[in-house]
Amino acid sequence: MKRIIYLLLLACLAGISAYPQGSGNETAFYEDHYKNLQIGFSKTTSIVFPYAIKSIDKGSADVLVQKAKGVENVLLIKAAKPYFFQTNLTAVTSDGRLYVFVLNYDDGCSDLNIKAEDGIAVNKDILFSRENDNQKKIEQGAWLALGKKKKASGIKSSKFQMGLEVNGIFISQDVMYFRIALENKSKINYDIDQIRFFIRDQRKSKRTASQEIEMVPLYATSASLVIPDKSQVVKVFAFGKFTIPEKKYLTIQLIEKNGGRNLDVDIKNMADKMLSL
Numbered sequence: 001m002k003r004i005i006y007l008l009l010l011a012c013l014a015g016i017s018a019y020p021q022g023s024g025n026e027t028a029f030y031e032d033h034y035k036n037l038q039i040g041f042s043k044t045t046s047i048v049f050p051y052a053i054k055s056i057d058k059g060s061a062d063v064l065v066q067k068a069k070g071v072e073n074v075l076l077i078k079a080a081k082p083y084f085f086q087t088n089l090t091a092v093t094s095d096g097r098l099y100v101f102v103l104n105y106d107d108g109c110s111d112l113n114i115k116a117e118d119g120i121a122v123n124k125d126i127l128f129s130r131e132n133d134n135q136k137k138i139e140q141g142a143w144l145a146l147g148k149k150k151k152a153s154g155i156k157s158s159k160f161q162m163g164l165e166v167n168g169i170f171i172s173q174d175v176m177y178f179r180i181a182l183e184n185k186s187k188i189n190y191d192i193d194q195i196r197f198f199i200r201d202q203r204k205s206k207r208t209a210s211q212e213i214e215m216v217p218l219y220a221t222s223a224s225l226v227i228p229d230k231s232q233v234v235k236v237f238a239f240g241k242f243t244i245p246e247k248k249y250l251t252i253q254l255i256e257k258n259g260g261r262n263l264d265v266d267i268k269n270m271a272d273k274m275l276s277l
Contacts, residue, residue, distance in 0.1 A: 035100070037089070037114065039063070040107035041079040047101075049073045049116040050194050051093040052216050060087035063103055073216045079105055091116070094135075095220040117193070135219070138175055141277055142221050142236040145170045145177040152273045160261040161186035162227075164254050169270055172277035174241045175218070182254065183232040190227040193257035197237070202247050202268075215239060215250075225257075244270065 039045050052072035058065050062084035068074035075091065082105065089101045099116050148168060156165035161184070168179035178197075184190045197215035219238040227233045244250050244267070253264040267273075 035102065037101045037103050038106035038109040038111070039077055039079055039103055040105070040109045041082045042107055043109060043112060044076050044078045045109065045112050045114060047075040047077065047091075047114045047116055049075065049091065049093050049099070051095045051097070051220060052218055053091055054094050055092040057090045058087065059089070059103075060084060063087060063089070065089065071214075071216065077103075079107075082107065094218055095223045097223050138219050138238050141170075141172050141175055142177055142219050142238045145179055145277055146221050146234065146236045148179070148275070148277070150275050152275070155265055155267060155273070157263045157265045158183075159263065162190060162254075162261050162263055164252070164263040164265055166252065166265060166267065169274050170277040171241065171274055176239050176241050176274075177277065178237045178239070178252070179234065180237065180252065181232055181234050182227050184227040184229055187229050189229050190261065191257040191259070192225045192227065193255040194253075195235075195237075196253040196255065197239070197250065198253075199244060199248050199250055202249060215242070244268065 037045070046068070050073070053067055053075060056065055056067075056075065062080050063077065064080045065075060065077045068076050073093075077089065084105050087103050089103055091099045093099070093116075145168060148170065151167045152169055153167070155167075156163065158164070163181070163183035163185070165181045165183070166178060167181050168177070170177040170179070180195070182190075197217070199213045199215065217237040217239060221236045222233070224233060249266040249268055250270070251264055251266050253262070255262050
């Protein structure tokens with residue numbers, strides 16, 4: 001009888017060692033390397049990206065995904081059915097960055113507005129399909145603008161030993177290129193949270209509500225999010241052509257991640273500063 005009990009104990013121990021450990025390790029690895037996102041069936045979650053979305057892939061038909069109407073950088077996502085199995089979402093943006101999210105079901109999800117930076121952003125040299133000739137021309141124009149010797153002057157801001165200067169505004173056909181020099185004179189690296197472009201009302205002496213129209217770049221020459229200490233980084237941002245309405249400004253804003261060294265410049269009239277590419 002003792003021998004039978006002993007053999008049963010051995011069998012139980014073997015079963016325990018055969019299953020849970022490997023499965024648990026795999027789950028921990030998965031969750032450690034990707035951002036979990038809770039989505040529901042009766043609520044829509046918005047993910048805001050810093051650049052235009054070029055490509056989207058969802059891991060399951062149990063999830064509904066689409067770009068918001070009229071904008072290129074906002075993704076709307078919700079569950080197609082309740083209690084779906086865990087899946088994933090990937091998105092590629094026009095600056096060549098890959099974002100990855102792991103999706104879990106939670107109809108009581110409290111955070112309905114997500115910044116894409118909360119996901120995993122992989123800085124890689126992503127090559128877009130050459131079938132899109134227009135995108136290829138935009139990219140070539142941006143790199144051409146980056147190397148131009150002609151410079152604009154007078155559009156700059158500096159404080160906190162940081163500098164933001166628009167030293168070139170170029171146009172080619174229906175695309176405008178803004179060349180921006182970001183200088184860090186301090187001894188501390190500057191981590192970029194975002195670089196925003198938006199049109200807003202002229203500043204007034206009294207505090208009033210001001211409508212802002214976000215401008216989303218078609219392409220940027222660099223996906224780097226760091227300005228090293230004692231260095232300068234130059235980026236070119238491409239946009240579809242636009243004009244600045246009367247009594248409004250184009251504001252370019254540099255925002256530091258987990259810091260307060262924020263800069264912005266206002267451009268009222270671009271006509272006299274624009275150069276042909």
